[in-house]
Amino acid sequence: MVVLWTDALIYLLIVVMLALGLYLRGKEHIKRPLQQIGSSKIGMISLVVLLFFVLIGLLDSVHFKPADDKKNEIISLLDDWATPLREHGEKTYSAPFATMLYSKEMMMLADGSMQWDYPRLEFGGSHLDDPETQRIRDILQKGFYGLAQGVGLTGLFMTLYLCIPTLRRGNTVRVAPAAGAVVNPSTKAVWLVLFIIVPLATTLIHLSAYYHVFGTDKVGEDVFYQAVKSIRTGLVIGTLTTLIMLPMAIIFGILAGFFRGWVDDVIQYVYTTLNSIPGVLLIAASILMVQVYMANHEAAFTSVIVRADMRLLFLCMILGVTSWTGLCRLLRAETLKLREMEYVQAASALGVKQGAILLRHILPNVMHIVLISVVLDFSSLVLAEAVLSYINIGVDPTSYSWGNMINGARLEMAREPIVWWSLTAAFVFMFALVLAANLFADVVQDAFDPRRSGNE
Amino acid sequence: MTQYIIRRLLYSLPLLMGVNILTFVLFFVVNSPGDMARMQLGQKHVTEQSIANWKQQHGYDVPLLWNSDAQGEKKITDTIFYQKSVGLFLFRFGVSDSGRNIGADIKERAWPSLAVALPTLIVGLLVNICFALLMVLFRNSYLEHAGIVLCVILMSISSLFYIIGGQFFIGKILRLVPISGYDDGIAAIKFLILPVLIGVFSGIGSGARWYRTLFLEEVEKDYVRTARAKGLSETQTLFQHVLPNAMIPILTGVVVVLPLLFMGSLIMESFFSIPGLGSYTIDAINSQDFAIVRAMVFLGSVLYVIGLLLTDISYTLVDPRVRLS
Numbered sequence: 040m041v042v043l044w045t046d047a048l049i050y051l052l053i054v055v056m057l058a059l060g061l062y063l064r065g066k067e068h069i070k071r072p073l074q075q076i077g078s079s080k081i082g083m084i085s086l087v088v089l090l091f092f093v094l095i096g097l098l099d100s101v102h103f104k105p106a107d108d109k110k111n112e113i114i115s116l117l118d119d120w121a122t123p124l125r126e127h128g129e130k131t132y133s134a135p136f137a138t139m140l141y142s143k144e145m146m147m148l149a150d151g152s153m154q155w156d157y158p159r160l161e162f163g164g165s166h167l168d169d170p171e172t173q174r175i176r177d178i179l180q181k182g183f184y185g186l187a188q189g190v191g192l193t194g195l196f197m198t199l200y201l202c203i204p205t206l207r208r209g210n211t212v213r214v215a216p217a218a219g220a221v222v223n224p225s226t227k228a229v230w231l232v233l234f235i236i237v238p239l240a241t242t243l244i245h246l247s248a249y250y251h252v253f254g255t256d257k258v259g260e261d262v263f264y265q266a267v268k269s270i271r272t273g274l275v276i277g278t279l280t281t282l283i284m285l286p287m288a289i290i291f292g293i294l295a296g297f298f299r300g301w302v303d304d305v306i307q308y309v310y311t312t313l314n315s316i317p318g319v320l321l322i323a324a325s326i327l328m329v330q331v332y333m334a335n336h337e338a339a340f341t342s343v344i345v346r347a348d349m350r351l352l353f354l355c356m357i358l359g360v361t362s363w364t365g366l367c368r369l370l371r372a373e374t375l376k377l378r379e380m381e382y383v384q385a386a387s388a389l390g391v392k393q394g395a396i397l398l399r400h401i402l403p404n405v406m407h408i409v410l411i412s413v414v415l416d417f418s419s420l421v422l423a424e425a426v427l428s429y430i431n432i433g434v435d436p437t438s439y440s441w442g443n444m445i446n447g448a449r450l451e452m453a454r455e456p457i458v459w460w461s462l463t464a465a466f467v468f469m470f471a472l473v474l475a476a477n478l479f480a481d482v483v484q485d486a487f488d489p490r491r492s493g494n495e
Numbered sequence: 496m497t498q499y500i501i502r503r504l505l506y507s508l509p510l511l512m513g514v515n516i517l518t519f520v521l522f523f524v525v526n527s528p529g530d531m532a533r534m535q536l537g538q539k540h541v542t543e544q545s546i547a548n549w550k551q552q553h554g555y556d557v558p559l560l561w562n563s564d565a566q567g568e569k570k571i572t573d574t575i576f577y578q579k580s581v582g583l584f585l586f587r588f589g590v591s592d593s594g595r596n597i598g599a600d601i602k603e604r605a606w607p608s609l610a611v612a613l614p615t616l617i618v619g620l621l622v623n624i625c626f627a628l629l630m631v632l633f634r635n636s637y638l639e640h641a642g643i644v645l646c647v648i649l650m651s652i653s654s655l656f657y658i659i660g661g662q663f664f665i666g667k668i669l670r671l672v673p674i675s676g677y678d679d680g681i682a683a684i685k686f687l688i689l690p691v692l693i694g695v696f697s698g699i700g701s702g703a704r705w706y707r708t709l710f711l712e713e714v715e716k717d718y719v720r721t722a723r724a725k726g727l728s729e730t731q732t733l734f735q736h737v738l739p740n741a742m743i744p745i746l747t748g749v750v751v752v753l754p755l756l757f758m759g760s761l762i763m764e765s766f767f768s769i770p771g772l773g774s775y776t777i778d779a780i781n782s783q784d785f786a787i788v789r790a791m792v793f794l795g796s797v798l799y800v801i802g803l804l805l806t807d808i809s810y811t812l813v814d815p816r817v818r819l820s
Contacts, residue, residue: 292742312513315803317795319761324521324782324788331526418651425653426762430777445655452663466656474651481647 041102041113045275045355049100050371052282071484080228082482087232088475091240092270099271102344113344124247127162127467129259130131132451135460136178138164178250189238197230236339254460256447266464268439273306276355276424276434277417284359288366289409293401295367296374297393307373310364319430320363325357326432347435354434356426358420366412366494373405406486414483418476425469441465496811503807507800511584511684514796518789519580528555528575534783535592551576553592554578579789585677588790593782594647597790601772605789607677608771615694616756619702620749622695631714632733642703650698657697658766665689675767690767694760706745713741743813754798758791 042050063069076082090237099117118125132141139157146154159165167173243263246252253262295306313321329350333340340346377383378401386396427433429449435445448461498533532549533541560576562569569711582589588597630642666674672689713719714737722732759773772791779787 308509308513311508311519315510315796315799316514316517316792317755317758317799320776320788320792323776324518324792327780327783327785327788328521328525330783331530334534335526335530408820422653425655429655430761430765431781441653445653445659449655449659450657452667462659466653469653470651470656474648474652477647477651 040103043102043113043345044352045348046100046102046278048279048282048352049097049275052278055282061181075486076225076482078225079482079486080225081478082486083225083229084232084474085475085482086469087229088236089479091236092274092472092475095267096271096274099268106305113342117267122363124261124264127251127261129160129163129251129255130158131255131257131259132458133160133251133255133259135161135252135254135262136164136168136174137254138170138174138245141458160251163255164249166249178246181246181249182242185242188245189241190234190309191231192241193234193237197235203385253464254458256444256461257451260442262461262464265439265444266441266468267463268466269441269444269468270472272351272434272440273421273424273469275351276358277420279352279355280358280362280420281413281416283356284363284366285409285413288363289370289402291363292367292370293374293397293405294351296371297378297397297401303371306367310367311360314364319427319432321361322354322357322427323430323432325360326354327380329353329357341405343437347438350435351438354424358423360419362416366409369408369412370405373408374401377404379399407489409479410487411484414476414480418473418480421473421476424463441469500804502806503804507804511793511798514793515580515583518792519576522785522789523559523575523579527548531555532784553590554767579786583790583793588794589786591779591786592784597787600775600787601641601790601794604739604770604772604775606771607683607769608764608773609756611690611694611763611767611771612756612759614687614691615698615760616749616752618691619667619695619698620745623699623702623706624745626699626703627710628733628738630703630707631710631737632729634711634714643707644699644706646704650696650704651700652697654697657693658762659694661689661693662766665692675769677767677769686767686769690763691771694763706741709741709744710737713737726774743810746813747806747809750805751799753805754801755795757798758795 076086082122095117097119099115101116101167102113103115104113130140133139134141138160140160142157143155144158146156146158148154159170164170164174164177167177243252247261247263251263253266256262256265259407291306291310295303333346333350340349383396383400386400389392390398424440425442425445426432428440429446431446433442444461444465448458448465451458451461528550529546532546532555536545536549547556557574557578560574562574579589586598588601591597591600626642630639633639633642662674665671666689672685674689675686676806677683677686714733719732719736722727722736727735757772759769759771759778761773761777763769764771764773765777775787776791778784779791
């Protein structure tokens with residue numbers, strides 16, 4: 040197993056979240072908003088979609104070197120499972136579900152004469168003898184098979200979910216509460232979404248073994264594979280950036296608000312300075328510097344994936360540096376308000392040390408702001424990645440990301456017939472993730488923001 | 496008032512100095528000019544001589560902060576810091592790495608940027624406010640719900656999609672306006688329509704949602720209830736009472752970005768090949784022209800600081816409760 044830098048940070052993030060979850064388990068003031076999220080249909084639906092993305096991202100974050108490999112590549116679990124997709128490259132573009140290449144080529148016919156025509160794809164639909172007549176039927180058949188698999192799988196899960204509580208209790212009278220849990224509107228919504236997502240995924244997976252479901256790109260790589268691989272990049276940018284900036288924002292924000300005076304002045308000066316540099320330019324400048332650094336220290340980056348990973352990490356750090364100021368300002372304002380509250384005054388009158396006041400009274404009471412801004416930032420960071428990659432200051436051009444896919448495909452809109460599939464796949468995947476994140480952020484904000492509770 | 500403005504201007508000096516030092520550290524200390532030369536000349540097979548030549552050509556062959564070989568005041572002035580960074584304060588941007596005068600370029604390119612950004616801002620503001628007002632007028636109805644859902648969906652679509660989709664449908668399929676390009680004078684209008692339209696459209700989602708919350712906050716207040724109790728109709732309260740009050744945060748929010756309009760929009764300009772400062776910056780980034788990037792960073796922060804100052808002043812102009820002190 041090989042642990043890349045971003046992998047390590049992702050594991051760290053998971054550990055932190057689990058620890059936080061354990062720590063907050065059973066705390067009354069956390070339970071109420073959580074229940075509110077749990078009973079919100081939109082919240083649960085978007086959470087399921089997000090978790091689905093996270094699952095794929097996690098599968099893509101376990102890297103190892105395959106034992107029988109000579110190329111010294113590092114691949115992830117996802118790559119391992121998608122080996123056919125990864126290796127079934129065509130020569131160049133091909134449309135989704137196509138059996139022919141996008142462009143004509145000179146081919147030798149069986150009788151030795153040459154012909155200028157669309158060649159058959161090497162892998163897409165190669166199992167068909169006569170694509171013209173069989174293709175549609177075959178796609179429907181295979182699609183239906185995959186769909187049935189998915190429905191069956193989800194059905195199995197649902198039965199298990201309903202049965203386990205019954206079996207554990209050991210009697211049959213108790214079926215009622217478990218069945219009642221399914222009838223609960225948000226649980227029903229969750230099962231509904233699962234019944235859509237899982238069959239959709241299995242259909243795509245099943246079909247992708249025979250066809251290029253989203254076509255292939257310029258160098259003949261499967262677009263579906265690229266889009267799925269990009270999920271990890273999007274998630275890493277959305278989460279690690281916040282993980283990196285959080286400590287800075289929390290510590291500085293609280294200190295500035297609590298101690299005021301010169302501490303406040305210095306911290307305010309630092310974040311106003313950083314803020315006054317236009318974000319994109321600061322990112323551009325830093326990424327240029329990283330590029331120069333990497334070019335001069337080529338020896339330190341042994342393989343393409345390590346290099347791309349380092350650049351991704353740098354990008355997260357730089358995005359973190361440019362984005363912590365907003366949260367820091369919010370926290371400062373909130374701390375300024377909190378330190379005048381009676382319970383804080385009482386604590387300091389009772390002789391509680393300042394450090395203890397900060398940790399026990401101030402920090403827990405600003406956490407809702409932190410949580411809300413983390414969830415709100417996520418979607419904008421995912422969107423920002425695409426824009427940055429377009430200006431060549433985003434992730435490494437060799438790594439998979441929606442921004443790189445869009446960047447590579449945007450000039451192809453001028454072709455005739457147009458090559459639309461790369462762009463569409465990237466936009467659809469990005470849209471799904473960002474929409475889910477936005478909806479979930481709304482629900483979280485409603486649940487945790489004290490000013491918002493009550494209305495809506 | 497004058498006193499306040501002067502003091503604010505003095506406050507902004509340390510800010511700009513901070514920006515200056517930060518960019519200096521980023522551009523010259525983290526990576527030495529030698530590294531930059533190697534980057535420019537290509538990684539492999541670069542001789543020491545050609546690096547030295549490049550550095551001398553671009554004036555990077557002096558020490559960073561302190562020139563101990565020079566005489567008198569030249570100890571300070573014959574350094575990279577003095578020549579490349581201090582000059583920025585006087586808006587002496589110097590010469591780009593490709594040999595062009597940056598100051599002249601900026602002056603020339605600021606106008607096309609403004610020609611795109613200003614209409615986008617104004618039209619966008621009007622559209623967003625109208626949309627938000629409609630949502631507030633029909634609040635707690637299916638219309639509002641549909642509006643919110645629409646906003647979230649619009650927000651979740653990448654801005655690149657709007658640009659590429661807009662260029663494709665309006666420019667290529669319908670052939671209403673040219674896909675990209677720019678012209679001098681009045682002829683530029685036909686090139687500006689599409690970028691402005693797309694710019695406005697891509698901002699509707701987040702903008703209208705944000706203004707809606709501002710309006711809703713205002714609607715809850717006592718004076719609105721009083722107005723309703725007086726017997727004013729809902730539209731009257733909304734337009735005569737809520738709108739002017741909600742305009743305070745909206746306008747002051749706009750004032751911050753006013754100076755930055757000169758900087759243009761990076762992606763818009765490069766997609767529509769408008770010769771503004773945004774595409775200038777992108778070209779500089781792509782050709783790794785550090786002198787231009789440095790100048791743009793500084794220019795951007797100057798404009799931002801001006802924006803902050805204007806915001807504070809505009810607060811006092813529109814909101815009599817705020818006094819400058």
